Amino acid sequence: MANVPAAALVALAVYLAALLLQRVGELWLSRRNLARLAARGGVEAGAGHFWMFAVLHAAYPVALVAEVITGARPHAWWPLWLGLWLGAQALRVSAIRALGERWNVRIVVLPGEPLVRHGIYRWLAHPNYVAVALEFVAAPMLFGAWRTAAAFSTLNALAMAVRIPAEERALSAAAAAPRR
Numbered sequence: 001m002a003n004v005p006a007a008a009l010v011a012l013a014v015y016l017a018a019l020l021l022q023r024v025g026e027l028w029l030s031r032r033n034l035a036r037l038a039a040r041g042g043v044e045a046g047a048g049h050f051w052m053f054a055v056l057h058a059a060y061p062v063a064l065v066a067e068v069i070t071g072a073r074p075h076a077w078w079p080l081w082l083g084l085w086l087g088a089q090a091l092r093v094s095a096i097r098a099l100g101e102r103w104n105v106r107i108v109v110l111p112g113e114p115l116v117r118h119g120i121y122r123w124l125a126h127p128n129y130v131a132v133a134l135e136f137v138a139a140p141m142l143f144g145a146w147r148t149a150a151a152f153s154t155l156n157a158l159a160m161a162v163r164i165p166a167e168e169r170a171l172s173a174a175a176a177a178p179r180r
Helices: 006-039 047-069 078-102 127-142 146-176
Strands: 043-045 107-109
Touching: 006 047, 006 078, 006 107, 006 127, 043 146, 047 127, 047 146, 078 127, 107 146, 127 146
Parallel strands: none
Antiparallel strands: 043 107
């Protein structure tokens, strides 16, 4: 194990605590929204690939910690990465707000309901996925963990290559379905 500066350890601990709180809050919100959507006739699609996201998001902090304790150090550009990470957070919040109770970590659609076209969705089809992609680059780079950034960005892109088409199919079918 490399000699990790105390400031880097404190920053990493703060980041990991924020990440944990954010993910737990998102899972709580997702579960609440799932119950509400189910009561309104919501249907889940693409459940078979959800495991990829669970593994990806569970392995990410482990890889980040491993890279930092084995020698990754912040570069002088860390404020740029922090700004990008904060931008990703704003994008995530805007997606959650625009979708309201329709936001979920799973693909859940309401047959017969039109697509959300307000808020950030006026300009961007998948803002939450963009936010996650930005996070997988920016957060590790805050700590100089370029290997984690590269690996998890690649793995996320592969998972998105499955997820986005599944979501697009589900949304198209739901929008074309008769309203319940």
